[in-house]
Amino acid sequence: MGCLSRRRWLASVALGGLGRAVVARPVARREGGGGAAGAQPQGKLALEDYEPKSMLHVPAHKVERARFPAIDFHTHLSWSGRFGEAEHPHFNAKPGDVLPVIARKNVRAMVNLTGGYGKALEETVRVLRAADAERFLVFTEPWYTRVAEADYPRFQAEQIARAREVGARGLKLTKTLGLYLRERVQEGALVKVDDRRFDPMWEEAGGRGMPVAVHTSDPEAFFLPIDRFNERYEELSAHPDWSFHGRDYPTNRELHEARNRVVARHPRTQFVVLHVGDAEDLNWVSEWLDRYPNMHVEIGARIGELGRQPRAARRFFDRYQDRILFGTDAVPEGRETPQQIFGEELYEIYFRFLETEDEYFDYAPAPKPPQGRWRIYGLGLPETILKKVYYENAARLLGLGA
Numbered sequence: 001m002g003c004l005s006r007r008r009w010l011a012s013v014a015l016g017g018l019g020r021a022v023v024a025r026p027v028a029r030r031e032g033g034g035g036a037a038g039a040q041p042q043g044k045l046a047l048e049d050y051e052p053k054s055m056l057h058v059p060a061h062k063v064e065r066a067r068f069p070a071i072d073f074h075t076h077l078s079w080s081g082r083f084g085e086a087e088h089p090h091f092n093a094k095p096g097d098v099l100p101v102i103a104r105k106n107v108r109a110m111v112n113l114t115g116g117y118g119k120a121l122e123e124t125v126r127v128l129r130a131a132d133a134e135r136f137l138v139f140t141e142p143w144y145t146r147v148a149e150a151d152y153p154r155f156q157a158e159q160i161a162r163a164r165e166v167g168a169r170g171l172k173l174t175k176t177l178g179l180y181l182r183e184r185v186q187e188g189a190l191v192k193v194d195d196r197r198f199d200p201m202w203e204e205a206g207g208r209g210m211p212v213a214v215h216t217s218d219p220e221a222f223f224l225p226i227d228r229f230n231e232r233y234e235e236l237s238a239h240p241d242w243s244f245h246g247r248d249y250p251t252n253r254e255l256h257e258a259r260n261r262v263v264a265r266h267p268r269t270q271f272v273v274l275h276v277g278d279a280e281d282l283n284w285v286s287e288w289l290d291r292y293p294n295m296h297v298e299i300g301a302r303i304g305e306l307g308r309q310p311r312a313a314r315r316f317f318d319r320y321q322d323r324i325l326f327g328t329d330a331v332p333e334g335r336e337t338p339q340q341i342f343g344e345e346l347y348e349i350y351f352r353f354l355e356t357e358d359e360y361f362d363y364a365p366a367p368k369p370p371q372g373r374w375r376i377y378g379l380g381l382p383e384t385i386l387k388k389v390y391y392e393n394a395a396r397l398l399g400l401g402a
C-alpha cells in the first residue's frame with residue numbers, strides 16, 4: 001500500500017467513526033480532521049518549488065533607519081576582474097543612485113572594497129570622489145597577474161604605497177588568494193595564503209595605516225560533496241562552480257590557519273576578517289580573536305549564520321564588541337546572490353537582526369532562503385554595542401572622526 005492510499009484509507013476509517021478510530025485519530029487530526037479532497041497533497045513537490053510560509057504570530061519590526069550612523073565596511077560598487085586584471089573598473093551602479101538610498105538608511109559611508117589597482121584604482125577613486133568624497137571610500141587590491149615575476153614582493157609593496165597616495169584607504173584580498181590564484185595566474189599550483197612573497201605587502205599596508213580586509217575560504221558546506229546531506233544543497237546546485245570540494249583545493253581549516261599565520265607575522269597590520277571568517281564556528285573564531293589583537297571581523301553575508309545561533313552570536317557580540325564591523329557585501333547587480341542585493345530591503349534586514357529581538361524571519365530579500373533553508377532571530381543589541389559595531393570600530397580602523 002502506498003503512503004497516499006494508506007492515508008486515504010485511514011481518513012475514511014476516521015470519518016466512519018467505527019472501532020478502528022484508535023488507529024485513525026492521530027492521522028485524521030493531522031489532516032485537519034476533514035479528510036476532504038482539498039487536504040490531499042498534490043503529488044510530489046520538487047524541493048525548488050517549496051516555499052513554506054511561517055504560521056508563527058510573533059512581533060515583527062520594520063527598522064527603516066539604523067539607530068546610529070553606520071559605515072558599511074563591505075560593498076562592491078565596482079570591480080576589475082577576479083585577478084584585478086581589468087584596466088577600467090566596471091561600476092555596478094551609478095553613485096548618484098546609491099547616495100539617496102544610504103541617506104535614507106542612515107549609512108554615513110560605504111567602503112568599496114574591490115577598487116582594483118593601477119589605472120582602474122585611480123579611475124574608481126576619481127569617479128566616487130567626484131560623487132561624494134566623504135561617503136565613498138575605496139580599497140585597493142593586489143596586482144596578482146605579476147605574482148610570478150622575480151621582483152613581485154618589492155613591486156607589490158610599492159603599489160600599496162602608490163595606492164595610498166592616489167586615495168586608497170585600505171587593502172582588500174578576495175578569496176582569490178588561496179582558492180583561485182595559481183603560480184601562472186590560472187595554471188599551476190595554488191598560491192598559498194601565507195606565501196612569503198606577500199610579506200612586504202602586508203607590512204606596507206600596516207605601516208601606512210591601511211586596514212587589510214581579507215576574505216579567506218568560504219562556508220564550510222562549500223568544501224563538502226553536493227549531496228542530500230549538504231545544508232547548502234540548493235545554493236550549490238544552482239552554482240556548482242562555488243564548490244571547493246575535491247581537486248587540489250585546501251581544506252577550510254588549512255585556509256584559515258594560513259591566514260592566521262599571516263596575521264601573527266604582521267602584528268602592526270590591522271586585519272579585518274570578512275564574513276566573520278568561519279561564521280559556523282564562533283568558538284573557533286573566538287580563539288583567533290583572543291590570540292591576535294590585530295584581528296577584527298566583519299559580518300557581511302553571514303547574518304544567516306549568526307542569526308540561526310542567536311544566543312552564541314549574542315555572547316560573541318558582547319565579548320568582541322570592539323572588534324566587530326558592520327558590513328553587507330552589497331552588490332547593486334547581485335541577482336545571483338539575493339542575500340547581497342544592494343537596496344533598502346537589504347539594510348532593513350541587517351538592522352532588524354542587530355537591533356530587534358524579532359524571531360524567525362528571512363535573512364535575505366528572497367522568496368526562499370538562498371543560503372540554506374532556515375530563518376533567523378534578532379540579537380537585540382544594546383545601544384553601546386550598536387554604536388561600536390555600526391560605526392566606531394570601522395571609523396577607528398579607517399582613521400575617521402567620531
Ligand SMILES: [Zn+2]
Nearest residue numbers: 074075076329
Ligand atoms: Zn564581498
